[in-house]
Amino acid sequence: MGIGIDLGGTAIKGGIVNDQGEILVERLIKTESHRGYAQVVDDLVALIKELLCSSPEETVVGIGAPGILSSDGSTIVSCPNLQWQNVSLKRDIESQVAVEALLVNDATAACIAEAAFGSTQGSANSVMFTLGTGVGGGVILNNRIISGAHGVASEFGHMLMAANFYDCACGKNGCLETFSSATAIIRYCRMRLEEGYSSILTATPNFDGKAIIDAAKASDALAGEAVNRLAEYLGWAIANISDIIDPEIVTIGGGLSYAGEYLLDKIKRETIKRLTYPDYARPEIVLAKFRNEAGLIGAANLKRFL
């Protein structure tokens, strides 16, 4: 059993997860970070106390959060979603409730959920890419998460791939997430439509990533081009990471993994032709098992992977 918290920009999810990865108790509250850091911490403490009432023997709470976390798991260095900079969340929780608070990046939490109970279960060396608004990443080596000297070890979304037609939110140009995220394929299709390309997407003015995937599956040329471009650059990234880390398995999660085998087949093809040792050291590439519950389940199992 474990207590996990998924701290997001719009909602905070807390729950108790059993040893089979099932969520036994789940609570959801609004984040409302505009009220200030102290108020959100008070809500977190109240939520943890409520969960401890259901599972009083727990001594640890894992908290998954977006943004940059210090490598010792004590501080949220930067969290644009919550407008937090250098906040000592571990200290501020532990001073109010008698638990050990462990912080982890949300993409790494998702990677833990997959390794503990999902698509990479049983593998000691796994890598996860989350394809959503941006691209997140997680790495588990020898059953331990990798966070690096400064806590930014698996920021796959900001690996530089090639010059691109728009800048990344991080300020650089050419980051993976400007090619292989939902935002990226939406911007790519919009640019091409402005150039005069025809597409069934014009029937849906505010199309999202899902609409592009559906259009690509329906043989729309522009949507197909956008999805192929996503898969090609992701293939570059997976091949590069595989050459460095040599994982047994790579899992693809996040909102765009909704595309299923259609996208997975493209990603596999684009990766395999760029691996240095495709016949000898070829990682299995799979779809993640968990969606919205990944952060909570992973956070609740963080201690096993430290």
Ligand SMILES: [Zn+2]
């Ligand atoms: Zn970037």
